[in-house]
Amino acid sequence: MTALPVISARRRRTDLFARGVFAALTLVAIVPLVLIIYYILDKGLGAISWHFLSTDPTGNFLGDPGGVKSAILGTLEIVLIATALAVPIGIGVALYLVEFGRGTVLGGVVRYFVDVLTGVPSIVFGLFIYTGLVVTHTLGSFAGWKGAVALALLMLPVVTRSAEVVLILVPDSLREAALALGAPRWRVVARVVLPSALTGLITGGLLAVARAAGETAPLIFTMGSTLPTNFDPFKQMNSLPVQIFNDVGQAQDRLVTRAWGAALTLVAMILILTLIARTLARRSRLT
Amino acid sequence: MEAHVATPGGAPSIFEGAPGARAADRVFRSVLTALALGILALIVFFFVFLVVKANPALSRFGIFGFTFNNDWDVSRSTYGAWPLLVGTLITSGIALIIGVPVAIATALYINELCPRRLRGPLTVLVELLAAVPSVVYGLWGFLVLVPKLKGAQQSLADTFGFLPFVGGHVAGPSYFIAGLILAIMILPIVSAISREVMSTVPADHKEAALALGATRWEMIRTAVLPYSRSGVVGGAMLGLGRAIGETIAVTLVVGNAPQIGKSLFDQGYTLAAVIVNEFGEAATDRLHTGALIAAGLVLFVLTLLVNAAARALVSRAERRQRATGGAVPAGAAAAARVGA
Amino acid sequence: MKIRVTLGLAAAALSLFAAACGSSSSSSSTSTGGGGTSGGATLNGAGSTLAAPVYQQWASKLKDQGVNLNYAAVGSGAGVAQFTAGTVSFAASDPPLKPAEQAKLTKGKAVHIPTVLGAITASYNLAGVKSGLKLDGPTLAAIFLGKITKWNAPEIAKLNPGVTLPSSGITVIHRSDSSGTTAGFTSFLAASSPQWASQVGTDKTVKWPTGTGAKGNAGVAAAVKQNSGAIGYVEQAFALQNNFTYAAVKNKSGNYVSPTIPSTSAAVTGVKVPADLKFKATDTKAAQGYPIVSQTFVIVYRDLCKGGLSQSQASAIVKFLNYGLGDGQSVAQQLSYAPLPAPLLAKAKAAVGKLTCNGQPVSG
Numbered sequence: 001m002t003a004l005p006v007i008s009a010r011r012r013r014t015d016l017f018a019r020g021v022f023a024a025l026t027l028v029a030i031v032p033l034v035l036i037i038y039y040i041l042d043k044g045l046g047a048i049s050w051h052f053l054s055t056d057p058t059g060n061f062l063g064d065p066g067g068v069k070s071a072i073l074g075t076l077e078i079v080l081i082a083t084a085l086a087v088p089i090g091i092g093v094a095l096y097l098v099e100f101g102r103g104t105v106l107g108g109v110v111r112y113f114v115d116v117l118t119g120v121p122s123i124v125f126g127l128f129i130y131t132g133l134v135v136t137h138t139l140g141s142f143a144g145w146k147g148a149v150a151l152a153l154l155m156l157p158v159v160t161r162s163a164e165v166v167l168i169l170v171p172d173s174l175r176e177a178a179l180a181l182g183a184p185r186w187r188v189v190a191r192v193v194l195p196s197a198l199t200g201l202i203t204g205g206l207l208a209v210a211r212a213a214g215e216t217a218p219l220i221f222t223m224g225s226t227l228p229t230n231f232d233p234f235k236q237m238n239s240l241p242v243q244i245f246n247d248v249g250q251a252q253d254r255l256v257t258r259a260w261g262a263a264l265t266l267v268a269m270i271l272i273l274t275l276i277a278r279t280l281a282r283r284s285r286l287t
Numbered sequence: 288m289e290a291h292v293a294t295p296g297g298a299p300s301i302f303e304g305a306p307g308a309r310a311a312d313r314v315f316r317s318v319l320t321a322l323a324l325g326i327l328a329l330i331v332f333f334f335v336f337l338v339v340k341a342n343p344a345l346s347r348f349g350i351f352g353f354t355f356n357n358d359w360d361v362s363r364s365t366y367g368a369w370p371l372l373v374g375t376l377i378t379s380g381i382a383l384i385i386g387v388p389v390a391i392a393t394a395l396y397i398n399e400l401c402p403r404r405l406r407g408p409l410t411v412l413v414e415l416l417a418a419v420p421s422v423v424y425g426l427w428g429f430l431v432l433v434p435k436l437k438g439a440q441q442s443l444a445d446t447f448g449f450l451p452f453v454g455g456h457v458a459g460p461s462y463f464i465a466g467l468i469l470a471i472m473i474l475p476i477v478s479a480i481s482r483e484v485m486s487t488v489p490a491d492h493k494e495a496a497l498a499l500g501a502t503r504w505e506m507i508r509t510a511v512l513p514y515s516r517s518g519v520v521g522g523a524m525l526g527l528g529r530a531i532g533e534t535i536a537v538t539l540v541v542g543n544a545p546q547i548g549k550s551l552f553d554q555g556y557t558l559a560a561v562i563v564n565e566f567g568e569a570a571t572d573r574l575h576t577g578a579l580i581a582a583g584l585v586l587f588v589l590t591l592l593v594n595a596a597a598r599a600l601v602s603r604a605e606r607r608q609r610a611t612g613g614a615v616p617a618g619a620a621a622a623a624r625v626g627a
Numbered sequence: 628m629k630i631r632v633t634l635g636l637a638a639a640a641l642s643l644f645a646a647a648c649g650s651s652s653s654s655s656s657t658s659t660g661g662g663g664t665s666g667g668a669t670l671n672g673a674g675s676t677l678a679a680p681v682y683q684q685w686a687s688k689l690k691d692q693g694v695n696l697n698y699a700a701v702g703s704g705a706g707v708a709q710f711t712a713g714t715v716s717f718a719a720s721d722p723p724l725k726p727a728e729q730a731k732l733t734k735g736k737a738v739h740i741p742t743v744l745g746a747i748t749a750s751y752n753l754a755g756v757k758s759g760l761k762l763d764g765p766t767l768a769a770i771f772l773g774k775i776t777k778w779n780a781p782e783i784a785k786l787n788p789g790v791t792l793p794s795s796g797i798t799v800i801h802r803s804d805s806s807g808t809t810a811g812f813t814s815f816l817a818a819s820s821p822q823w824a825s826q827v828g829t830d831k832t833v834k835w836p837t838g839t840g841a842k843g844n845a846g847v848a849a850a851v852k853q854n855s856g857a858i859g860y861v862e863q864a865f866a867l868q869n870n871f872t873y874a875a876v877k878n879k880s881g882n883y884v885s886p887t888i889p890s891t892s893a894a895v896t897g898v899k900v901p902a903d904l905k906f907k908a909t910d911t912k913a914a915q916g917y918p919i920v921s922q923t924f925v926i927v928y929r930d931l932c933k934g935g936l937s938q939s940q941a942s943a944i945v946k947f948l949n950y951g952l953g954d955g956q957s958v959a960q961q962l963s964y965a966p967l968p969a970p971l972l973a974k975a976k977a978a979v980g981k982l983t984c985n986g987q988p989v990s991g
Contacts, residue, residue: 029389122534227697458796542840543803568832570709571707
């Protein structure tokens with residue numbers, strides 16, 4: 001300790017003060033999460049029951065308001081379709097950027113436009129699909145698949161960016177070794193690059209799914225809302241976020257309680273996905 | 288992580304099929320390039336499409352008139368987006384003022400000050416805020432924050448009533464509450480990017496400061512902050528971009544009043560909120576639909592400008608880091624994690 | 628391998644979550660049939676939130692008869708827009724269509740079927756003040772213009788001698804969507820205040836000079852409930868459902884009348900109903916009538932099938948309307964809507980009888 005230079009009391013006080021402020025503000029940053037989780041659990045847990053999970057909303061003004069079955073199933077189906085659309089395309093674009101686009105003009109432009117897509121507010125995607133597909137009655141009016149397309153547009157840049165990050169991490173020496181042995185490019189990608197980056201790709205996909213599952217704005221524009229369970233993506237479908245949005249704007253306590261219960265369900269689904277993604281991410285160096 | 292380049296057992300080796308390989312490769316390459324071009328085409332189409340659909344409103348009022356006319360009156364078919372634009376700017380401005388200092392402090396605390404054991408859990412806690420859906424923030428804001436903070440808002444308005452744009456009767460929903468919720472929503476993004484950028488500060492700089500006898504705070508002030516400034520500003524602007532486009536949470540707490548409020552504690556409207564509230568009834572009215580799409584276009588352009596600036600700043604930080612040997616673009620991973 | 632482990636963990640976590648949910652079960656577990664279609668036709672209706680409770684209640688009674696109604700309470704304006712765009716089977720609108728709106732209906736002639744009458748209450752959230760605060764049109768207009776901002780303002784106190792009014796500020800709650808309830812309420816305000824008529828006017832959406840916007844009757848009710856000192860206009864069913872206190876409003880004859888089923892019915896006695904049934908019930912001349920009463924219509928194409936419906940949908944809609952104008956009237960009354968007076972009911976039934984499918988009469 002004697003080797004350390006002497007620090008004046010004033011400087012020490014300033015240092016302590018600054019540290020205190022940072023620690024306090026960090027605490028402040030955590031307060032909202034704690035509060036939100038507290039309220040969702042406090043008000044939502046009471047709402048959740050087997051009846052809540054296994055019945056559709058009834059829409060009755062009096063009596064039993066029903067549960068959120070159609071909303072849960074709708075959200076699952078829509079997100080699944082959106083993932084099936086966004087993940088392959090997103091990874092494909094990332095592959096282009098990493099394998100062929102490095103240093104090229106087109107690569108730069110595409111990367112820039114993917115960034116642009118990331119910044120587009122989700123409501124603008126909703127508006128786009130609404131005017132492009134809903135108003136024009138393309139394969140149905142409000143329909144589940146249109147909601148899925150809107151979500152896919154939202155997921156696409158997230159998937160691409162995270163995929164690019166992990167694909168770049170695959171050492172070039174691996175690629176070169178395989179190429180030098182005479183393997184064609186596509187095989188190098190399919191057998192070497194993609195498998196090495198697999199965990200990271202899954203992480204990116206999961207994060208995109210978590211992001212999309214909670215989106216509301218693009219869905220109200222595109223798939224409408226309906227009460228009964230419906231698996232046909234060419235018709236209107238229900239979803240958790242839209243159900244919550246509709247129930248918040250209700251004065252009746254039972255509907256508001258259902259909103260809290262649905263919020264708890266949705267947050268639990270997303271948190272589980274996010275935590276899985278983070279656990280995987282730690283292994284894929286995406287942290 | 289190790290890739291099995293040579294597969295000793297069972298699976299066919301990667302060398303076979305050499306004759307057709309060139310053709311296959313060409314197909315592979317063109318498919319990927321087509322995908323990439325497809326993205327470009329999509330975005331261009333997206334923009335052109337919105338402009339065409341917004342045209343009835345834009346040609347009627349003019350781009351300038353539409354954007355800056357302070358009159359949004361559906362019953363008289365007059366659409367001037369100024370009150371909405373102002374609302375969007377005020378709420379996201381409040382979000383920045385509240386959110387960014389907290390986010391930067393959090394990033395500094397986690398990176399430079401906190402015990403190593405706390406680093407991981409704290410990061411997760413802060414970034415989990417990004418996993419809470421917008422509608423849940425709205426639910427919480429509408430049912431909890433608005434009623435609980437009404438008294439606090441009123442006393443703030445009374446105490447600081449001497450300031451311009453503060454004071455008056457507080458109804459509950461307001462620019463301020465919307466800004467507060469947005470501040471919470473952008474916190475994880477700004478914090479994650481800042482942390483990522485700050486962690487690129489070379490250890491030598493920090494150690495040099497400490498070796499010269501600097502306290503931790505002095506080290507932060509002299510080594511960390513100057514080095515990471517542009518990246519942190521970029522992170523804040525990414526947060527701004529997010530706040531501008533946020534819809535559902537805002538529409539539930541901002542009050543949806545189609546004129547510019549006299550005070551920060553008054554009700555107002557934002558571009559995104561008006562779109563979500565009015566699109567349904569506008570369906571068959573080309574002018575109204577056009578006006579809403581034009582509002583979306585204004586939103587789009589606004590986020591585009593903000594994001595372009597943000598990316599430029601963050602990538603400047605990245606380039607410097609790459610010069611010092613980093614492999615992954617700073618911020619990119621963080622951005623992917625919090626969906627920025 | 629790692630992935631398989633993680634997926635396993637995820638599955639375990641999910642099942643844990645599901646188990647936790649199951650164990651906290653508290654309410655009864657009576658199944659409501661899961662909304663499965665029983666071979667009947669599905670109708671999509673959209674519009675009026677004022678009448679939404681009635682239609683939803685009618686629909687729940689008709690489920691066993693093979694009519695599945697999916698009613699979206701999106702507001703009269705959005706209902707008409709969706710009907711015009713052909714995305715729903717019928718529109719529900721409180722105000723009748725304007726000529727310009729009617730002109731956009733390209734698939735045939737639209738028919739207005741009146742269904743019930745609703746009283747639009749001026750509900751307030753004011754601790755210590757009971758239902759029956761006396762308000763007249765000019766005072767209500769001044770409140771919604773933002774000219775009266777305190778509950779104990781002299782204008783309000785003058786009308787309510789003996790009532791202790793708090794000094795709290797008034798929070799105005801209005802609709803943010805295009806709404807028939809707004810049309811009814813603003814037409815009353817415009818009739819009683821020249822300034823309202825010139826500055827704001829009467830429509831499904833107006834440019835509100837003050838206040839907080841909320842979506843639907845339910846949204847306004849929720850906002851009134853959340854904010855002490857708030858006043859908003861909602862249909863009586865929403866006010867009663869939430870135990871709101873609401874004003875007695877001065878009518879044209881100078882009487883302060885509370886919204887009740889009799890005072891709502893009284894409001895339409897003597898109202899002239901034109902042949903196309905497009906009547907308006909606001910601002911009655913009847914001495915005991917409540918002045919802010921709204922009519923509400925189901926709007927369909929006279930030739931349902933040329934309007935885009937299938938034969939079975941056409942018959943389902945006729946079944947729905949016949950039920951509503953028959954037994955449904957008393958169901959509506961339980962929700963405190965006023966039934967249509969007998970002469971009007973007869974005209975409405977006759978209009979339903981004239982609906983066709985490709986020129987053929989439809990049996991309900």
